[in-house]
Amino acid sequence: MTTPLTQLHPAPVIDETTRLLAEHYVFPEIAEQLAGLLQRRLAEGAYDSDSAEELARLVTADLQSINGDRHLRLKHHAVPVPDEQGAAALEAMRRDFDTSLGGAPRVQLLDGGVVVLEMAPMLFPLKWAAEPLSAALTLASRAQALIVDLRSNRGGDPDTVAFVCSYLLDERTHLNTMHWRGDERTEQSWSLPHVPGARFGGSKPLYVLTSDTTFSAAEELAYDLQQLGRAVVVGEPTRGGAHPCEGWTVHPNLEVTVPVGRALNPTSHTNWESTGVQPDIPCAAADALNRAHTLARARLAG
Structure with a gap:
């Protein structure tokens, strides 16, 4: 069952997502570009869908559109998750671990x-x-x-x-x-x-x-x-x-994940990002x- 946009209000979700990008994304220049893109898309009405799940899909596509970073996501959770940082991922992992x-x-x-x-x-x-x-x-x-x-x-x-x-x-x-x-x-x-x-x-x-x-x-x-x-x-x-990420709950059913670092292999002196x-x-x-x-x-x- 999805959550109506009338209950979640996309503007605060986008505002918090852009704030987290600016503060934490490992590539600050890309964070600035993404923040501008998300705000433009919001103003254009691109996020006026009728479900939190659809909002997550639309925002994730935009987050990954500039540099293809697949760790940049707005994740939908059918069951409401706690506000604590990383709590959403932890709950889901524990269920998978036990099974x-x-x-x-x-x-x-x-x-x-x-x-x-x-x-x-x-x-x-x-x-x-x-x-x-x-x-x-x-x-x-x-x-x-x-x-x-x-x-x-x-x-x-x-x-x-x-x-x-x-x-x-x-x-x-x-x-x-x-x-x-x-x-x-x-x-x-x-x-x-x-x-x-x-x-x-x-x-x-x-x-x-x-x-x-x-x-x-x-x-x-x-x-x-x-x-x-x-x-x-x-x-x-x-x-x-290849980018380690952290997650923040931005709505009871939505979690934004932001890469906070980058890997460098001592042999290849690069990593597997994108490739x-x-x-x-x-x-x-x-x-x-x-x-x-x-x-x-x-x-x-x-």
Whole structure:
């Protein structure tokens, strides 16, 4: 059930959205352009729809129209969400976490000693996900080759990316650097020197499956491992969202998400924004598991 515009009033939503862009968006020049665009569109009556869901769709299209930043969104929530910053995303994540075995819904032994580990629908906050992911990765550590399936993963927590990488490498490794808006502060991400379980390690064959749904932190996991030469990426180019973002509730049913930083990989000196992670072995997402399994078996046989 949608919320009528007579109850939400689009002008305050647009005003608050432009304020948040001006204060927080990692690219201030783009924020200024977007603020002007949203206010012009409001004045033209472009947002005079009859539902909050439609308003979210229209504003999101305009937010992404200048530089294609897919983390810039006005998100609609059918159920009213709290006013606290990030509360909307947290509630939705918790529901997904509880119904996906903590983000590791599948660990399966395939022929030839190959294990597939699916991580979906997100890489949840590490304080939630450490236990289930550690259990899944420790179980998979016995495999001769490992396939990490990220085809249905839409993002999550960079700390969880580093946690997963720690099971797939032999030593502490620099993975990524975040540059934050407004100052010269940077934050490096490294794999961990110790993990609460058994490592798969850094030498056995590793494949990562991607699709055009794979997004954000899931893209970072694929990209980090690819740039390190640790994994072969199989499947489709990913969606292309490299900017960490935060969310603010601007109406009981609407949340604006704004990127507040940008990633810089220490190997490539760039990131996957807009371009997506390009697979080493391109194929349809539906065929990626069979393709990776065939590659793994051939490598083990060789």
